[in-house]
Amino acid sequence: MQSFRLPWFVRLVLRQCWLLFHLLFSIYQFGSHFLQVIESYIISLGLLQSYQNLQLHNLRHLAIVVDSEEARNTLMVKELLHWVSKIGVNYLTLYDMEGVLKKSLDGDLSNFASGMTSASQQNRMIIELLSFADSKAGVAKAASFLCSKYQNDELASSSKKEPALTESEIDDALNAVGCGGPDPDLLLIYGPVRCHLGFPAWRIRYTEIIHMGSLKSMKYGAILKAFYEYSKKQQNYGN
Incomplete structure (x- = not known):
């Protein structure tokens, strides 16, 4: 059977259409990126009044995911921490998959303080460092804890029944093995892909997630815009 081939002029037209x-x-x-850069620059200069005096009372916990390759740029990561501290974040979870941030920043976080909460009081920003190893170990430890608990309950009871785990029991197990923690209200992702890169899934059930692009192109105005957009959102939780 002879294979079907389009005439050369049709292939030429299709190729030109594809190139166009x-x-x-x-x-x-390019135009979209250029406009974002200009907008971030204007916001950073404080020329837009709506981005000043952000209402962050709903942002109790911020999480930032950084691609492990980009996380090796310690200076940019520290600058990012200074920015979120300046804005007034009180609790921050910093995550990368390979644990680069744990090695480079652990023990070097004493200089980061949050913004003034009153005229005479200043609080230090609490920073939690996580990696994918913590997520994997957390699941294993929680599963072992629940298995032991079920076996003990089965021995103490005369009747056997199938285990029916609830969300609250899983949360209790994760907290019991030291792998729990508060759910972030907002998650900022710095990296080439639009995913959470292995951030503990059980801690982002009700989290707003925003992809910020590459860490190399991070901008203070973009962070202010992300916080502003989050402050305008209204979350409705089910029963």
Whole structure:
């Protein structure tokens, strides 16, 4: 059976259409990125009043995920910490998959303080360092804890029944083995892909997630914009 081939002029037209589409998409991406840079710069200068005096009473816990390759740039990570501290974040969870931040920042976090909470009081920002190893170990420890608990309950009871785990029991198990923690209200992701890169899934059930792009292109105005957009959201929780 002879294979079907389009005429050469049809293939030429299709190729030109594809190149034109690719060119238009590239122009759109460049224009969008350029506008974002200009907007971030304007916000950083304080020229937009709506981004000043942010209402962060709903932002009790912030989490930041950094791609492990980009996390090796310790100076930029520290600058990012200074920015969120300056804005007034009180509790921050900092995560990368390979544990680069744990090695480079552990013991070097004493200089980060949050913004003034009153005229005469200043609170230090609490920083929690996590990696994928913590997530994997947490699941294993919690499963072992629940298994032991079920076996003990089965020995103490005369009747056997199938275990029915609830969300609260899993939370209690994670907290019991030291792998629990508060759910972040907002999660900022710095990296080339739009995913949480292994951040503990049981801690982002009701979390707002925003992809911030590459750490190399981070901007103070972009963080202010993310906080502003979060402050305008209203979350409705079910029963």
